[in-house]
Amino acid sequence: MITLTINGESKQLDVTEDTPLLWALRDVLGMTGTKFGCGIAQCGACTVQVDGQAVRSCMLPVGAIGEGSKITTIEGIGATDAGARIQKAWLDLEVVQCGYCQSGQIMSASALLAATPQPDDKDIDAAMAGNICRCGTYVRIREAIKKAAGVA
Amino acid sequence: MNAAFSRRTLLKAGAAGTLLLGFHLPMARAAIGTFEPNAFIRIAGDGTVTLVMPQVEMGQGTYTSISQILAEELDADWSLVTVAHAPPSDKLYGNPFFGIQVTGNSNSIRAFWDPLRKAGATARALLVQAAAQQWKVDAASCRAAKGEVFHDASGRKLGYGALAAAAGTQTPPENPPLKAVKDFTLVGQPLKRLDTAGKVNGTVKYGIDALPPGVKFASVTLSPVQGGKVVKVDDSKAKAMPGVRQVVVLDDVVAVVGDHTWVAKQGLAALEIEWDDGPNAKISSADVWNDLRAASQNKGAVAKEEGDADKALGDGERLDAAYEMPFLAHATMEPMNCVVHVTADGCEVWIGTQVMSRVQAEVAKALNLPAEKVIVHQHLLGGGFGRRLEPDMAVISARIAQQVATPLKVTWSREEDIRHDVYRPVYRDVISASLKDGKINGWTYRVTGSAVLARWFPPAYQKDIDIDGVDSAADIPYGIPNLRVEFVRKEPGVVTTGFWRGVGPNNNVFAIESFIDELAHKAGKDPVDFRVAHLDKTPRLKAAVQLAAQKSGWGEKLPARTARGISAQVAFGSFISTVVEAEVDSSGEVQLRRIVSAVDTGIPVNPDTIIAQLQGGLIFGLTAALFGEITIKNGRVEQSNFHDYRMLRINEVPPIEVHLIPSEEHPGGTGETGATAGPPALGNALYAATGIRLRRLPIDRDILAGKKPA
Structure with a gap:
C-alpha cells in the first residue's frame, strides 16, 4: 500500500511502486483532470506539481514520490495563489479551445508563476516548451501568463 | 426524450451565468x-433555457456560437442559457450539408445559420403569442427581450418560464420574422465561451475520462500492417502479472484488460504476438510515391x-510545376479511446465523436444489435481535426468489450x-499556366490522390470527382480566362486515408498559392500586386489581400535571409x-517571426472565437509544413510519438495578428481556414528569403541550406 498526499489529502493506493502517478490518479483514484497524452514525457498533458515543481506524471513512479511530498493536481491548483491567478487569466483571455492539454499547461504555468513572479518571454519559453497544445493556443498562453503576473 | 438523451452529460449553469460543467445528471422526462x-430549445418553468447542440464541441467554440444564434432570435436571457450534447439522431440533428449528424468541413455555422435562426425565431413567436393571448392583446403589440415578453402600452411583462406551458399550445408561424443584422445583440459579440470554465479546473469530462461503475481498463494493439492478422499469441507472462485480468485476441487486434491502464499496458508489452502481415507487408513510401x-x-x-x-497554354510564357503533400497523422491531444459496456441485451458507449449517429450504427452493426439498443453518451472532444469523423x-x-463482462x-x-x-492522403498536384501581358491566360490543374469522400460519404462521389479533393481549386478565386481542373483518384492502399483539418483546400491552397507566387515572380510582379490584379471577380478576397499586406508592413525592408510571403484563399466560405514572416539560417533551419491574417468571414458570430480559430489553425498548418510527414516502411508507419512526429511548441511560435473585416454577408467557416492559410505563405516567404522554391511539404532544410537540389 502506498500513501500519497494529493491536494492536501492523504490517499492510500494499492498499486505496485512502478505504477506511474498518472494512472494511479486517473484510473485508481478517479481524478481524471490530469490527462494522458504521450506516455513518454514529450507533451506535458499529464503535468502535476510535486512540492511546487512541475513534473510529468506519466513517467513518475508512485514509489519514487516520498510520503512527505505534496502532490498538487489540476483539481487542487485553484487553491494556490498562483494557480487561481493563472486560471482566471486563462478564462479572461479565452486561452482554452479543446482544453485537453490545458490541465498540464496550467500546472506548468502555475509552477512558473510561483517560482518566478515576473516571468519574461524567455522564462515562459523555458517553462512552457514541454507542453504541447494541438489547438495552437500558445499565443494566448503567453499573454495569459503575463496577465496573471501583472507584467502585461 | 429517449434514454440516451436522459443520461447525457450536461453543462449546467452556475452563479451569475457562468457555465460550469455538470456531472452526468439524470434528466427525467421533460417536466x-x-x-x-x-x-434545439427547451424552456423550463423556471425560465432556464437549455439549448441542445446539433454540432459537437472539439475546441472550435461551436457550442457558444450556436447558442448565440439560437439565443439571439429567441431573445433569451444569456445568463439563463445552458447547453447540452445532442443524442444520436440524423433526423433531429442531421447536418443540413450532409443529411447526417456530422461536425466537420468548418460548416457548423454555415450549415446551421438559417435553421437555428428560424428555430429561435419560431420559439420567440410562440412565446409572444402566448403572452398576447393571456393579455388579450394583439401579438404585434408585444415585444420580446432578454427572456421576457413585454406589452409596453400597458406596462405588462411575463418571463419565458411563466409562458412556457402556454407557448407549447400555440400554432407555430410558417415564416417567423428574423432580426435585421443591425438589431443583433448577441451575434457579433465576443461572448465568453460556455465550455471553458470546467476546462481550467479539471472537472470537464472527455470521452477518455468516463468511468462507469465497475469499469476495467484495456490497452490495445492493432496489426502493425494494415490488413494483417494475428497468427498466435503467447500470453503466459502477461497473465501471470498481478492486476492483469484478461487477454482478448481478435482477428486483427489484441488487447489486455487490467485493473488500470498501466498494468494493461505492461501486460500488452509482455505478450508475444506473431502477426501475418498480409498483402501490404512489402510496401514502403517509395512505392506509394511511384x-x-x-x-x-x-x-x-x-x-x-x-x-x-490547352490552346491558351501555348499562347504566352508557360510555367509548369508539380507539388506534393505527405501523409499526415492527426495526433489529437486526447488519444483514441472508447468506453463500451456490452450487456445481455444491448450496449452503452462513452465517447467524444464528430459522428454520433455513425458511431451508434457502426457499433450496432459490429455487435449485431439494432441501433436503438446502442446508447451513446457524447462527451467533449480532446481535439478532432477530422480524426473523430471515423468510428473505428x-x-x-x-469488439473487445464484447469479450469482457464489465464496462x-x-x-x-x-x-x-x-x-x-486515418491519414491525410498523399497528393500530387500538377499545374501548368501561361502568362500573357503579365496576366494568367491559361491554367490547368490536376490533383491526384485519395477520394476520401468516396469512402466516407459515397453519395457525394459522382462522376469520378471528389468535390472535396478539388475544393478551392475548381472555384479558384482568380480571374483566369482559360482553365481546366481535373481529379485523378489514386488510393494508396497501404493505409486508410481520411479528412484532416483543412481537408481538400489544405492541399489545393498550398499548390495554387505557391504557384501563383511562382507566376508573379516569372512575370516580374510583386506577389501582392499580382494577386490583386487577378482578383476583380473576388473583391472580398482582394480587400483581404490588401489589408494583410498593409498590416504586415509588406514591402518594408527586413534583415538578410528574412522575408515575408503571402497567401490568399477562398475556403469554407x-x-x-x-x-508569414520567416528567417532561414545557413543550416536551413526556419524561424517564424510574425504572422498576420486578414479575415472576411461574413457576419462574425463570435469575433473572439474566429480570431482564436485563425491563431490555432495557422499553428496547426505551419506545424505540418515545418515537420509533418508520416512515412511507411514494410507496411508499417515509421513514426510513433511526439519525438518523431513533431509539433510546434510555444518557444517556436511567433506573434499572430488576426484582423477581422466587417461584413454582413452570410457567415463563413473558420475552423480549418488557418490550417490552409499558413503553409503557402511560409513557402513563399522561404522563396523570398532564399530564392529556393520548395514544392514538397514538409519543408526540406537540406534544400534550404543548399546541401541538395530543390
Missing part, C-alpha cells in the same frame, strides 16, 4: 410545462472547364494512435489572406 418547440506520380500522368475527370486551356475506435473497442475503457497508446490513424 410538464417545459416548452420544447423544436429539437504509384502516385504514375497516376498523375493520367488524364483526370474534369471538375471545371472554362475557355480553351468505437467499433474496435466494442471496458480501451485507450490507444500514443504510438498506436499515430500508427493506426471565408476570404482570408495571410502574411
